Amino acid sequence: MESKSLNTLALRCAARKIPASEFLNLYKEFYNETFPANSIDNDEAKTQEGSGSQDKTDVEESISKPVGSKNDPVAILCAEFMKLLENGKYVILADYVVEVLFVNYHSELVREFLPKLKDLMNKGILIHFFSKSCAFFVNLTDNLVISQLIKDLRATIVPCILETNFCDISNELVVAIAKFLQAVLRFTPQPIQINSETYRDNTFNLTKRLSLINKILSKKFAGIIDKKLQFKEVLGPFTKDSTLDFDNSPSITSPQFIPSPLPSMKERSVTSSQSAIKYKDLKLLRYYKNIWLNSKLMNWQPFDSEFISNYSAIKSSLYPDQVQNIQNVDLLFTDLIETAFTCFAQFVSNKLYHQSNSTYNLLERKWILFLSKILPLLVYKNSSRTAHVIGNALDGIDDKVIKAISAYYQENDDGRSRNDDLFDDYPSTSLDIRHDFIKSLTMLGVVPPVFITNYLRGDQTVDSKALATTDDLTFTNQQGIIEIVNDIPNFIRSSLEGMEMENVSEPTLVSSNGLLQVLSNFDTVSPTKQFELANAVVDMLSESSTTFELNTFVKLTAVLTFNYSHSLTSILMYVTPEVLTKLYLEFVDKHWNSQVLGKQETDGESQFENVNISMSFSWAILMLTILYKQYHIDFVSMRADYTTDNIKNSFAITFVENLPDISDLFFIDEKNSDDPEVQVKSHKLVRDWLNDLFVNGSLSDSLLQNIEPKQLAILVPYIFKQVTLAMEIGAVGDLQNLIGGFEYFLQPFMLVGLIKVMYWLEQYLSCLKSDETDEKLIQKVLSLLNTIICPSTLNEDSKAFHFAVLRLNAIPLLGILYQFRSNKHAESNYGIYSSDNEGNPTLELMISRLISSLSISPVYDIDSTILVTDNNFVQKPPKFQSFFVTNEISMNKMLTNQMNSFWSLHSSTYYNLDFLKTLIDTLTPKQFLLDVLRTLEYKVETLGVKDVRNKSSSNESDQVIDYLFYFLVLYDIENSEDAKAMAQFMEDTVDISINGDSGIVKQETQPKSEYNPDDDIDMLFGENDTSMQANEEDTLDNKELKSDRNCALGKNRHTFGFIIHEIKLSYGTLESDSMSYEDYKKICEYHSRYLKMLKTCIF
Template sequence: MTVSLQDKSVYNLVTSCIDKQIGVNEFLNFYKEFYTEKFASVLENDDSENDIGGAIEVSNTLSDDFVKLMNSKKSLIIAEYITKILFENYNSDLIKTFMPKLSDVHESRMLIHFFSKASYYFATLNDKLVVEQLNKDLSDSIIPTLLTLSIDPTDNELIVSLFKFLLSVVTLASTPIVISVQYKDSSQDLMKRMSKINKLLFKKVSEAIDSHIVFKDSKQPLKEMKHEYISSPSITSPQFISSPLSMMKTPMSVSGPSAAKYKDMKLLRYYKNIWLNNKIIKWEPINSDFLSRYVSIANSIFQENTPSPQISDALISDLIETSFTCFAQFVSNKQYHQTNANLNLLERQWIIFISKHLPLLILKHSSTNPQVVTSALEKIDTKVIKAIKAYYSEKDDAKSRNEDLFEDYPSASLDIRHDFIKSLIMLGLQPPQLINDFLRDDQVIDPKTLPTSDALTYLSPQGTQETVTDVPSFIQTSLDSLELQSILNTNTDSSNGLHQVLLNFETVSPTKQKELCDSLIQILDQATINFSFSTITKICALLSFNFSHSLTSLLSYCSPNALTSILMRYVDELWPNVEKSKKEEVEDSDEAIHISLSFSWALLLMINLQKNYDISLVDVSLIDSNSNLANSFSTRFISGLVDVPDNFIIEGGDPSVQDVQVKSHKLVQDWLSNLFVNGSISDALMQGTDAKQLSNLVPFIFKQVIYALEIDAIVDFNNIVGGIEYFIQPFMLSGLIKIVFWLEDYLLHLKYSDKQEEVINKIFVLVNTLFNPSTLNEDSQTFHSAILRMNVLRLLKIFRQFKKQPQSNYGVYSSDAQENSVLDMLINKMVSVLGFSPVYYVDSRLLTQENGYSQQKPLGYDRFLIFNENPVNKIMTNQINSFWNLHSSTYYNLDYLKEVIDLVTPRKFLTDVLLTLNYKLTTYGVPAVRNKSSGIESEQVLEYLFYFLVLYDCQSQIDAAKMIQLFEDDVDYNDNVAEGDIAVKAEPASENNTSDKQDDNGNPKTDDMQDDDLDMLFGETETSTHITEVEANPIVVKEEPKQYNEVSALERNSFGIILHDMKRWQDLAHKNKDISQKEYDVFCKYHDKYLNMLKTCVF
């Protein structure tokens, strides 16, 4: 039977639902039934006055129960239940009654959860009816309640959650929210608290209140005074205001406004510098959002409530000066302090930013006043100019820099300032004559020789200069007429328009560079969808060679993820469709070649992006919701480039299946027979094996041949050479990729083995057959050069090591060997490939030092070198001392710092830095600080370090929000919270246990189910025994496997994840009394500092 609910309360309903682990959505159905049955008689009274009074009485009754529930210290799911009742089942009377009673709720965690869930609901709300009802209640109940809510001023989490809720409802206002002036003071008090907790949220809420809320009878507030230090050019340049500490007779207070102001003044330029470096090294977009975030850096570190200045000429001037100062420090460090590294990609990114992106920002956001730029350039410190000139002088001619040690300026005439000015002239922002103002007195450039428009031009085959009016059409036309082998001709007068433009890409105006890059990405995207194999092949080929740093420029304009995801989609998802539907229809041999080459080039460009630009395919796949990482061929293939397995299994096959093993074995046998016995490849075999299959099959065969040579199992070596020559045919080129990388480790093993000279000779003959063939198909030439470039440095190093062997070892490689030995030909081939177009992380002397000998220092074949005089522990000591000294230059060269972190591992780096800094700061204070006991500088050291750690980990506010959620999940969900967590998680299990009560679509059956279920919640029917049986297995929820955590996966190597994991171990150790309270407090301070920086940092 159905039990009457007249004597039941909403308190009983909620507690029963918690006990039964009822999900939020299902609870709302129970509540509606409860509400209808219990209050129907009250609400259906015909007397309007009684009706109103009854509604108020009902609302008061429910509100009192809500307050009682929120103070009950039960599961946090209570807050979710109440959110559903109030807002999703929108009840205006109930909201007006309940909101003022929030002050009676003393459980801060419950309030935090309530505001968080409500914020999420309104942030995703698209129900216009609810929005209309909400607008009616904002001014008289919701906003006044939030502004006057009595909360603990030290509870930062509660304040943040309240403000997020306030922001979510205020932004939904369709008309101004008019409230009494009496709420203004409380509003300002709350805002003042918020400004010290989360600057970015404070800014957003402040703007929302200013634009949506009107305080009735209030006067317009006076405009706040601009912070006196915010526009000082000395903050962002070496013309730095001297420390007020040195001018004071008594030590400055370690707290209060003066300390905060001094900190702001001293460190603002440091923060801007590291922010810019992070922005550039991570390929983040340079757009209007860039400027708004740049201008917010000051507010993110100021301790005071200061408004962010608007984007203006002063901001542009500040950015110009800061950029050149950063670049000068960067190249100066590289020149004098990083002789053990060959890192030049970040330098190129800086050059592109200053010479191309900065002019674009000026074009879009600055006034037409040309004095903005000229005054900014004139303000640049002479030390900055000298550093830039010295670096460019060394690059142009190292000897000329030492001709006159007393010369004030180096001999180089042009540097990055002139590239910057040339771009401004092309955009019409400066007159051509300006460039001579920044040259030495004895030098001059004819202004007439400088382009004064941003037009894109090229020389036609007839020798006339053509202007491009339609960039996408120009690209497509050029691609259609491009002969692939002509790419190897580096003559800047190439007859192909697009090739010619890419060869001169650095001279193209910023606007046209961006348009070209955007168009190339769009055309490539469409080509993969439409299976335009020739277009895919040619675009990937042109980008792979990075002519005039064109690929690097493209990545700065377009997200690297955009290009990478297009290539991954083609190789992983679309390629099977190519094999099924396209190849059978193709009769043209050229088109068949382009089909195979399109796959090979796409794969090669992805390798280029990962190897040279550190673009993680795994991260791209994790970010792309449409990508299937588990079945990704590209990530699997590229992650195992150096590995060629001893057993071959056809692509996509299960090695444990007997049929797959048989097919794999037969495929290998067929290819071995065709290559080395028949001397030709049958059409059936060629058509039955696609480029993806060959990418693994060819290196497997090559490895088996090499091993057969080692044990002298080859009868006819000439047949082997003839078969290997097929590997460089266009349709088999994908198989060459792994060979180039696998040979690195194999040749290193060979060098130190005791193999006979004859065997080694034969192996090098085979390698030369692949790397330096006497004849090469014209369709293969371009890809052949491109794949050698991918691992040219390591191979060149090994070849030169063989050449240096004593004569007694391998006669053919000794100094008196024949002049054109196989090894010499391989070395010459590698050098020619290396110097063909820009390659990063290369010691330039490799192109001139024939035998790898240098009097200055050993030649570097790697990005980062470890010498006896500069071991790892010395490198780490220097880095930590720089952190300790607050020497900002440490953080300029993030490429160098990243190599150090990767070398010692992020975990080791973090622990060593924190332990050493804690010891040094505690024992010695900060060097050069007169008052050693002052805590200001010590805190600055740590805050600047954590600013670096957070920027290193996160690229955007979204990344930071996810990391914050990961941090706070463990902090928020204590023992009481765990109950709520289980209750929420139990919802899927509950659905499974009641599957027999659902229809075929998984919806609950309506037969009397809700009546029975509602009664069963209170344990008053005979069917309640069934519920007891279901409850007998509550442990199932706990035993469910961990769900995929996107943050932990994407940030798997981040300092934040490491720090958070270490905090868990510290908690356990502290609980078991394995560490002292002081040690635990220190680590908690680090954890909290990182979390606080996540919340306040501008990304």
Template sequence: MTVSLQDKSVYNLILKCIDKQVPVPEFLNLYKEFYSEKFSTVLGNDNSENDINNTIEVSNNLSDDFVRLLNSKKSIIIAEYLTEILFVNYNSDLIKSFMPKLSSVHENRMLVHFFSRASLHLRTLKDKLIIDQLNKDLSDSIIPNLLTLEVDPTDKELIVTLFKFLQATLNLATSTIVLSAQYSDGSQDLLRKLSKVNKLLYRKTSQTLDTKLLFKDSKHMIKDTRHEYISSPSITSPQFISSPLSMMKTPMSTSGTSAAKYKDLKLLRYYKNIWLNNKIIKWEPINSDFLARYASISNSIFQENAPSPQITDGLLTDLIETSFTCFAQFVSNKQYHQTNANLNLLERQWIIFISKHLPILVLKHSSSNPQVVTSALEKIDTKVIKAIKAYYSEKDDMKNRNEDLFEDYPTASFDIRHDFIKSLIMLGLQPPQFINDFLRDDQILDPKSLPTTDDLFIQTQQGTQEIISNIPTFITDSLNSLELQSILNHSNEPNNGIHQVFLNFESISPTKQKEFSESVLSTLSEAIDSLNFPIITKLCALLSFNFSHSLTSILSFCTLSEFVKLIMKFVDNQWSSAIATKKEDSDDSDEATNMSLSFSWALLLLINLHQIYDISLVNASLTDGNINLENSFSTAFISQLSDIPDEFILEGGNPKDTEAQLKSHKLIQAWLSDLFVNGSISDNLMQSTDAKQLASTVPFIFKQVLYALEINAVADFDSIIGGVEYFLQPFMLSGLIKICFWLEDYLLHLKYADKQDDLINKVFKILDTIFNPNTLNEDSQTFHKAVLRVNAVRLLKIFRQFKKEPQTNYGVYSSDSQEHSVLDSLIEKMVAVLGFSPIYYVDPRLLSSDSGYSQQKPLGYDRFMIFKENPVNKIMTNQINSFWNLHSSTYYNLDYLKEVINLVTPIRFLTDAIQTLDYKLTTYGVPAIRNKMASIESEHVFDYLFYFLVLYDCETQIDAARMIQLFEDDTEYNDIYYKRLAETSSHTEENIPTKNPVKMEEENRTKTEDLQDDDIDMLFGENETSTHIAEEEVRIIDDVFEPKKYDEGRALKRDSFGIILHDMKTLHSISYKNGNISKEEYDRVNKYHDKYLHMLKACVF
């Protein structure tokens, strides 16, 4: 064959290889042949200037073709071909030419695959010659171009693969890489994007950058000392670290009888504790069958036992004793072993359960025998009481510290036992004197001061108490007379009844709390159905502030998912459909204000439910046929709270539609003109832009204003101040939500990007205008305070970082300034809004300390923190050792354990826990046993672990049934998965046979021989001697996979341990059939899969 080489290029070569479906390893041979024939006459082996110039020209031409290919939107096998050329057949000149052009590649899907394949190769690279060559290129070509790569912060997959590639290259560095200071900003910008996507990879990469990179003529990279940590080669080292709790005393006998007895006596209490903790943390209702389910725990786990007795006083006694024991262990762990976390929501849920729900259970199910309670309280272990008293005493000490310098004598504190007994007295289950008789060694109360009925009452303006007999009517009437701005005033007892109830919610009797909670939900539902905007506004406002932990208590008495769906239905559907009609029917400005505020308050309440109470809006959408997940405004908005796009498009508009783009552009132009030029907003503009649209329009305008300041494009700064003041108008308040979240990243950018002092001064003046205005419309006052609370902790942290440097002398925010600076005002504002009503996941010192940087223990601004003295590997080791020790302590603090699981990812947590426990039990047995335990006793460790896994995954029997169905009848999923895995097989392995294995092997051998015999010229013309079989049977890669039918069970439990285990079994089954793993490894995974399934069927939910 004779085809002119002048017509050949690597671009055409690769396209021909794709058409012929050439395997990746064979492609490299073809490329080498092509390179030799094409350039051997041009490139010599000397170092002459002419030869160097020719090398540069060839490399540039090749790299230009690489960029064209990556942007061509063709098969992703292109990325694999290029990985072979660039990194397997390493060429330093080609790397130097190609890496600067990476920024010209806009096809992110191709980049993701390229970085992934390159990372995989570099991690396994052993060739010392190539490693030496690569080290020479790291500082000049590879690292600088990676750090300056512009990455869309919303493309999470690209961010992760980029950093994995960066980490793989840095791991091959044999010495510190010195870079110019200009690359420092790029590295920090990329790290900030990574921190939002993958916290664990962020921490690993941060340390790698700190140790491997050095930026000359610059300070060291700014690090948050509160998040320092120590890396470890493994977070599951088999080395034993003693648990802080005492070792469990277990019998030394290994007989089957003693093992069963040990299991019954020791573990039943643990299983009950895990069950209770899961019930509470998941907001599962404490309904009429609660006691029956609690009673059946023993039978479900220990099926050899006799049937448990019916619900009796003895069962209530056991539940009360178990609850207090569980709570004591919970607060003890929190007090001594969780100094790196600020988790207090689950503690409040426990308090509500013990002080409100337990008394209701006693009221409904006991025989009215007062000995039920006294017997339970007397059975509580003295160590349990001591732990509870110690915890409450320390909390009181923190509150009262420095309040009385002359107080030398400690005073007894009230604790949860007092709350429990007070509720019993309200319900008539105990006499008032009982509290002093039983708690005689603690704080003494006047029995006459204790309410002895469960009546709900309020204080009238005349100072008398009025009993509320009809709660639903009371709620409606009080809301109608409530002035929203009045809830900001706590100096005196409020005149409004419902406001009083919310402020004193903790003191209400359990039965009335339950009735009031159900009535609130009913009133809200009726208001939404009838589109009563004032009622919706006021109820959402009262709930959002969580006065006296009222929202938390109300959520414990209702079905949480129904509550969320109700508000989502209003935000996503009913408000939008009603707004046009309401506007046409009424020109009343008050009505328009109520419509706007109802949307803003409902959206803010949803954000609180999602962020504070960890409620999944996606799951709520999937289980509600009335909510379309794809078109759900609330789900999309809340999932991107901190993102303000660079291009604006109208709500519901298509970004690719020219007409939508034009309308969006005109709307923004009109707003910019009215806000910053005309100085007033036209009626037409206000009427054409509703609160839902303004929720994204205002943040976009705000972002553009700050960006204009950065490039000195603002001529009149006063007009900017005047314009942003309009953001505080009631109908525009929804726009403040995203601003509060987006500012977090922007202020960090200002802090560490060496911006001019004048720019920072102007930014803080703008923030002071919208965060701390001199005057505020009375309709805006309440929402303004509420919206600042949602991200006040994060903003407070950043504001204090600006104040951290006393050597600077910024006129606005210098800590040396003698005047009351703007920054001081902003800090005080954030502290004030946080202290207005209860808030969770906050270090209490934030509200009493101005900065806290001089304190020995740094202030914690996050739920969960990684410190140098307590790194991730140590946390995981302690957790797994607690599983191994058969201690229940780990499972009490499910909030802490949940944070650990989310941090290391569920799949990593599960595989590390199982792997390590398997090793420890095989090698050591169980601690505190002189000899190894029998296998049946060691198996208790895994029984206990899998009981936790199943309860962690499933909340109801319906969840469990879906999971069981997935485990037992998943043939369709397995067929699709098997087919997909076969089609995407790596080039290092044979394709997975889907036909006769012998026949497939013969066909593959024939195809390989034919390819090797063909001349390279066939790639540029038809090969007449080719003996390939039909093209459809030669498959290398398929970009389009057959879609899998929607499976609601799998979708709802997408991150569950059960799905992970089931997918592990599927993969191991395929690998075992292909001879890639041993039968022992396959059987081990099957064993865990079966154990999970068995526990799934046995558990009571």
């Protein structure tokens, strides 16, 4: 047969629009004439015919003979069919091929032709081919064809389809193939075993692509795949226990994360009971480790040798009666690595699915640093450093964990719609935290470079030859030569000497300096060198602050404040914030008063030294502000260790903890504000400054020489506030004079005053923005703000500090400035083209300046869409708050979700700890505790324990309360010292009031005995608890904490343990109907439970 004969027949039929069924008859006649040697007796064939065009003929019988010869009909026909489909002139040609292949079904032809489809270039006709085939199989009822199809599904059809790379084809073809598979797989009575990893990965890629295109079809397709395909050593992603009657969260915190060994039978054997106990123990252990690790990261606890020993002791502390096997170090690290990655997967899953109303990411960054740097460093220092330990740990990680991590990173990297089904595994070519973990181990020599390709076989983007195999710290010098740093302290010192301060805030110029270059690529530095560099930085800061090498102190502090490549966050993880915070507190409150001012007097002739002296104070205050506001470091916990004087004597702490507050009165000496002489001098000083700034237009030398930076930090905000308010009421009218005076605030020695101004502006502008405000007044205020936010020129010593000050409170200010834009409908018209430049030029210039200050280096807990300035199509309004409540996500709903998580015995909390902390603080700890306890008591009593078929026993009920109390204790207590202090306080036989005196706690206000769960306003502001809480705080603030126990009490007075102890002591002082004896017994039980956990838990 000539190659063009079949083409001629098919093309002529297509041109005449002959139906596929008639073409099949012509094709049979043509074939019998062309291959007479392959014909068999027609009468014999006819006796085998069934009804319809689906019966076999002599043509198909001849085709059934072995293939491989030169004139093999199967090979020739397949080649002709491919030419017809490539022709693409007529769509009906695909119908002809479907008719010959499937309608007139024959296995040999199907087996030979389907593998060739992947080479077909005409994708349009390929889509039609699959659609036409799908339409046939959907209506197929012929049992003979079905039996042949079932045989070919396993051996031919499914493997051929799953060879396709679904990442590189069109959406239309994805849908067509999915529908085809869905149609044919329904015929197989048993699941088809798939052993190839490639087929498995392609299946999951197909499912993932489909979920982005058609969610309804995706759900149906996922169901048929789960039933009809079984992948080797892979559990079904949609397995559901028949005992479950509740809808499960798609998060990894689902109780199905560990399949329960409980059988569905009502009667349980001894073996099943033991299995259930073991299962509960395992689940509680994982839950405890999850909160333990998250708390450690949340509280910036050090990861030293004690960390490993404490981690190993967790199981024995939970189950002291069980005999614990002694684990060697390698097995311990295997468990730690598996646990750490599982906890991180739960963390990102919570963030992805549960926390859409928040923008928290600082705790996430700590997790990334822990897994990518600190954990490899712990392995390097404490384990046997063998690759098989790492391999065993990574192999032991559950597939759902890998899937959750990959899904989260792909969501962040690609910006595409996420797959809503957590248990639908699919491979990802995006790099994730596992790659960073292995890269760090490769740097440290624990694993070879090929380990990453051997373990992460699905990720072809990693070039093992390009991985660093040493932990050398390198940088590129000005000649373009890569140098290895052998002496880190000398490297830092020499880099600081050649550093220009004005370049610190310029990301494009950081490559010109060795230290800036290293910090700008800090995430690529090996863990060992990060650790050495962190300690070298702290040592150098400590030395320079005590020896008054202020040039070193200023430059090093300035570099750290910009947090290039998360360098400051990484350093804090290695040395803990407490070390750095105490260093700067001591510099401001001790060294400054005793040494710096004296140095200023002796070296007054050096202008360079004077600038360094004033800027050293300013940078120290700025760093403390960053630690307090951005990293949420609680100075209260360091008060007792920091100074024995009254806390009011600390300028640094008082300043930082009252940033938005600018007093209406200014005193040179706050301690002696009642002294008439101080009042007169203060009044004169303010008058002279106002006169020189806004009347004379220049500052006299006498004013500059007789004021300290501490006084300027208060005086500048005071003047700014008074002048702004005076302009608002019309008392000051000359705008140009005001602008000229405000420009002096940008001088290096006065910039420290802008710190408070940036925080005060948030509340001032919020009040100013109203429909009644005069537009002219708004324009004047914006002009004044433009003077300090967008100055035309800046002193080279002021440039970096000014940029750093703008970053402090930029997000709230941007949120308010956006409201001043003229386009009032911008927020509601997201998705529609809009221009960001519709406001007045002054306003837009300030917005642009604030955004640019945030863009140069990482800032935490912000909506990343705020920093996107090149997109004119606004997808959604940016979020200017890190936590917000909506009608859809109310406080009541959030509290209910977390309570149900405790009740369901999930292996992690429903929300992450950073989110939970805000939720608890918003509700108040006492309200959160009471609401959760009441609800759990009710649920356990009336509904039992979730996922338990029969009514729960007392042990199962106790386990729900245990889950809650382990959370309460680990949330409250940071270390063993705090635990001892709290235990001593709670055990004291003498009743101690919250005032610090002996006696029973006096409670003047009676809390409400019932709580309306639908009242979100009461929940939001904690009105059941507000009045008493305020009295407690006022009383405590007015008492000095003299003893160690009272210091601990002051630190922990808002903890759950303190609240439980307070409620217990209050019995007998309330009215008789406020707390029954049964309630008192219950609170005593909770008190004992909390106290027991204080003594047994590992912190």
